[in-house]
Amino acid sequence: TQQLLSGRGPRPRPFRVTIADRSVKKGIMADGLEDLLNKVSDSLNVPCVSALVLDEDGTGVDTEEFFQTVPENAVLMVLDKGQKWTPHPNSPPRNQL
Amino acid sequence: TQQLLSGRGPRPRPFRVTIADRSVKKGIMADGLEDLLNKVSDSLNVPCVSALVLDEDGTGVDTEEFFQTVPENAVLMVLDKGQKWTPHPNSPPRNQL
Numbered sequence: 001t002q003q004l005l006s007g008r009g010p011r012p013r014p015f016r017v018t019i020a021d022r023s024v025k026k027g028i029m030a031d032g033l034e035d036l037l038n039k040v041s042d043s044l045n046v047p048c049v050s051a052l053v054l055d056e057d058g059t060g061v062d063t064e065e066f067f068q069t070v071p072e073n074a075v076l077m078v079l080d081k082g083q084k085w086t087p088h089p090n091s092p093p094r095n096q097l
Numbered sequence: 098t099q100q101l102l103s104g105r106g107p108r109p110r111p112f113r114v115t116i117a118d119r120s121v122k123k124g125i126m127a128d129g130l131e132d133l134l135n136k137v138s139d140s141l142n143v144p145c146v147s148a149l150v151l152d153e154d155g156t157g158v159d160t161e162e163f164f165q166t167v168p169e170n171a172v173l174m175v176l177d178k179g180q181k182w183t184p185h186p187n188s189p190p191r192n193q194l
Contacts, residue, residue, distance in 0.1 A: 014166040016156045025156045027163035043159065072166075075154075 016075045018055060019044055020083040025075070033067040040078045048081040058085035113172045115152060116141055117180040122172070130164040137175045145178040155182035 012029040017040050026043055030036035033052070041049055052061045055075035061067050070076070077085055109126040114137050123140055127133035130149070138146055149158045152172035158164050167173070174182055 012162060014163055016154070025154065027151070027156045027158050027160070027166075029160065029162040029166070 013072045015070070016073055017044060018075060018077050019046060020077065020079055020085070022055075022077075022088075033061065033064045036067070036076075037078075044078060046078050046080045049078055050081045050083065051079045053077050053079065053085045055085075058087075110169045112167070113170060114141060115172060115174050116143060117174065117176055117182070119152075119174075119185075130158065130161045133164070133173075134175075141175060143175050143177045146175055147178045147180065148176045150174050150176065150182045152182075155184075 012031045012035075015028050015030060015036060016025055017028050017036070018025040024044060028036060028039050028043065030039060037049055037052065040046060040052075053059055053076065054061065054070070055077045058077075061070060061076065079085065109128045109132075112125050112127060112133060113122055114125050114133070115122040121141060125133060125136050125140065127136060134146055134149065137143060137149075150156060150173065151158065151167070152174045155174075158167060158173065176182065
């Protein structure tokens with residue numbers, strides 16, 4: 001079910017975007033990285049976006065190419081200027097998975 | 098199982114909608130976000146709906162576009178003014194699933 005990437009390109013895909021403290025998460029449709037960043041800035045009230053990362057491990061999503069490989073409904077975190085990704089407070093250390 | 102998107106558009110689809118304390122859950126047919134919100138407000142007695150979120154992780158469903166990607170029979174939570182989504186009390190931390 002991670003292989004739903006056949007619709008690459010202009011078709012908007014759903015993502016779940018949260019903010020640094022994970023207090024809010026919103027479903028957002030975007031057809032590309034720039035589109036997502038524009039929508040995120042408005043709907044999550046992040047005035048000065050510094051980075052978009054994968055919520056699961058903090059991987060930075062900097063390029064359109066990589067963004068297009070992120071699966072639908074992946075959880076992304078948008079960071080405002082000065083903010084950093086932190087692990088989930090209740091997740092075990094990764095080596096114990 | 099995320100591929101139930103063929104029925105987009107005006108055809109009503111079934112959803113399961115609960116309220117903030119999860120004491121009630123109802124099956125509701127809706128052809129769109131606005132339709133669902135109208136029906137929910139009545140049938141679940143939520144006078145002042147502030148948000149509709151995915152019950153599984155609290156993702157806000159704010160746009161018609163994203164709503165159309167929510168699979169049939171997904172559990173949604175409707176929040177009244179001042180209410181917040183909370184995780185399921187008996188669910189394990191996400192990385193231990």
